[in-house]
Amino acid sequence: MSASLSVVIPAYNEAVRLGNSLRAVVDYLREYSPAGEVIVVDDGSSDDTAELARQAFADAGELRTSVISYKKNLGKGRAVRLGLLAARGDVALFSDADLSTPITEAPKLVEPIAKGECDVTFGSRALDRKLIGVHQPWRREQGGRIFNFVVRLATGLPFWDTQCGFKAFRMKVCRPIVEAATVDRFGFDVELLYVAYRAGLRLKEIPVRWNHDADSKLSVVSDSLKAINEVVSIRQQARRGVYDSAIKAVHEKK
Numbered sequence: 001m002s003a004s005l006s007v008v009i010p011a012y013n014e015a016v017r018l019g020n021s022l023r024a025v026v027d028y029l030r031e032y033s034p035a036g037e038v039i040v041v042d043d044g045s046s047d048d049t050a051e052l053a054r055q056a057f058a059d060a061g062e063l064r065t066s067v068i069s070y071k072k073n074l075g076k077g078r079a080v081r082l083g084l085l086a087a088r089g090d091v092a093l094f095s096d097a098d099l100s101t102p103i104t105e106a107p108k109l110v111e112p113i114a115k116g117e118c119d120v121t122f123g124s125r126a127l128d129r130k131l132i133g134v135h136q137p138w139r140r141e142q143g144g145r146i147f148n149f150v151v152r153l154a155t156g157l158p159f160w161d162t163q164c165g166f167k168a169f170r171m172k173v174c175r176p177i178v179e180a181a182t183v184d185r186f187g188f189d190v191e192l193l194y195v196a197y198r199a200g201l202r203l204k205e206i207p208v209r210w211n212h213d214a215d216s217k218l219s220v221v222s223d224s225l226k227a228i229n230e231v232v233s234i235r236q237q238a239r240r241g242v243y244d245s246a247i248k249a250v251h252e253k254k
Contacts, residue, residue, distance in 0.1 A: 003090040003091045003110065003113065003114035004033070004036055004037075004088070004089040004090045004091070005029065005033045005036040005089045005091050005092075005093060005106070005110055006037045006038075006039060006087035006088060006089030006092040006093070007036065007038050007039070007093050007095060007103070008041065008080060008084055008092055008093065008094040009021070009022070009038070009039070009083070009094070009095055009096075010041045010043055010076050010094065010096075010097065011040055011041065011042055011043065011045065011049050011053070012043040012044065012045055012049070012073060013045045013047050013049060014045070014049050015045070015047040015048045015049050015052050017097060017098050017213075018040070018049060018052055018053060018056070018097055019055075021099045022038065022040070022053060022056040022057070023056060024099060024102075025038055025103050026038060026056070026057070026059070026063060028103045028104060029063055030061060030063055032107075034063065036064070037063065037065065037066070037087070037088060038057070038060070038065050038066075039066050039067075039068065039087060040053040040083075041067075041069075041079040041080070041082050041083040042067060042069035042070070043070075043073055043074060043075070043076065043078070043079040044070055044073035044074060045069075050069040053067045054067055064088070068082055068083065068086060074184055075184030075185040075188075076184075076185060076186075076188065077181070077183050077185055077188025077189075077191075078184040080094050080188060081178050081179075084169065084171070084178045085175070085178055085179065087171060089171070090113075090114070090171065090172070091110050091113050091168055091169065091170060091171070092168065092169050092171050093106060093109060093110065093166070093167065093168040093169075094165070094167055094168075095165060096165035096166070098213040100165065100166075100210050100212065100213055101123050101164065101208045101209060101210050102209055105123065105166065106168075108123075108206050108208060109121040109122070109123065109167070109208075112206075113168060113169075113170045117204075118170075118202045118203065118204045119169070119170045119173050119174060119196065119201040119202045119203070120167070120168070120169055120170070120174060120192075120193070120201055120202070120203045121167070121203070121204045122159075122164065122168070122193070122203070122204075122205060122206065123165075123166035123167065123206060123207075123208035124159070124160060124164055124205045124206060124207050124208065125161050125164055125207075125208075125210045126145075126148070126160035126161040127160060127205060127206075127207040128207035131207055131209045131210065132210050132211070132212075133210070133211040135212055136212045137212075144163065147163070147227060147228065148160060148162060150228055150231065154231050155190065155194050155234065155235065159193065159203075159205045160205065161205065162189050162190050162193055163190075164210065165189075166208060166210075167189065167192070169192075172253060173253045174196065174201070174250075176246040176249035176250050176253070177192060177195045177196050177199065177243075177250060179246065180243055180245065180246030182237065182242070183230050183234065185226065185230065186226050186227035186230060187227045187229075187230030187231050187233075187234065188230075190230070190231050191230075191234050194238070195243045195247065196250075198243065198247055199246070199247040199250040199251065200250075200251070201250065201254075
């Protein structure tokens with residue numbers, strides 16, 4: 001990869017799963033992007049997530065690594081933003097801690113940005129469902145489809161899966177968007193994509209391999225309702241001009 005890559009991993013009480021994930025990410029970057037970095041953002045975990053991450057990084061060699069940790073759980077959206085803003089790579093990619101999308105899928109997202117074809121790329125489970133190895137329970141999968149329909153209806157975004165935890169950004173132009181984002185929890189992906197879309201950036205939804213993790217912490221009903229409320233708040237904030245300065249800053253950087 002010609003562009004330097006930062007991999008951001010938000011983590012909340014991930015001591016059980018994080019070690020294997022970090023070893024996979026470190027091994028991948030050492031081989032394919034040795035100038036890259038890995039950033040773990042410990043989102044107020046009550047277990048040993050931060051210490052485990054530091055231990056996993058002990059064998060990272062010359063690869064740049066860092067752990068951002070704080071005491072209060074602020075939400076995945078806040079953790080992702082903190083990690084993206086700390087990233088020093090040309091491209092910053094955030095991935096779920098369980099690597100539901102394997103890190104080996106990264107070139108699908110990074111290369112279109114490195115080639116100057118896109119500004120934001122994001123993994124999709126909807127475009128090619130044959131790439132899904134382990135499916136979610138039926139109720140949860142249908143809930144996801146309904147949520148994405150609501151997103152399309154409410155925001156005008158022409159995408160089929162906004163919630164896959166595998167997204168990459170050309171930070172030179174995307175930094176103002178990340179700085180302006182306000183959603184800390186379930187709807188943060190929608191906000192980032194919505195503002196980037198409104199700013200006229202080049203977005204691309206890309207089919208990726210994905211496997212459901214049975215230990216996923218999300219609740220089908222309550223979390224979906226919270227996410228829908230956050231999508232509504234995004235539209236309200238847009239009408240109030242909350243994102244206008246960020247969109248202007250993006251235009252100046254393009």
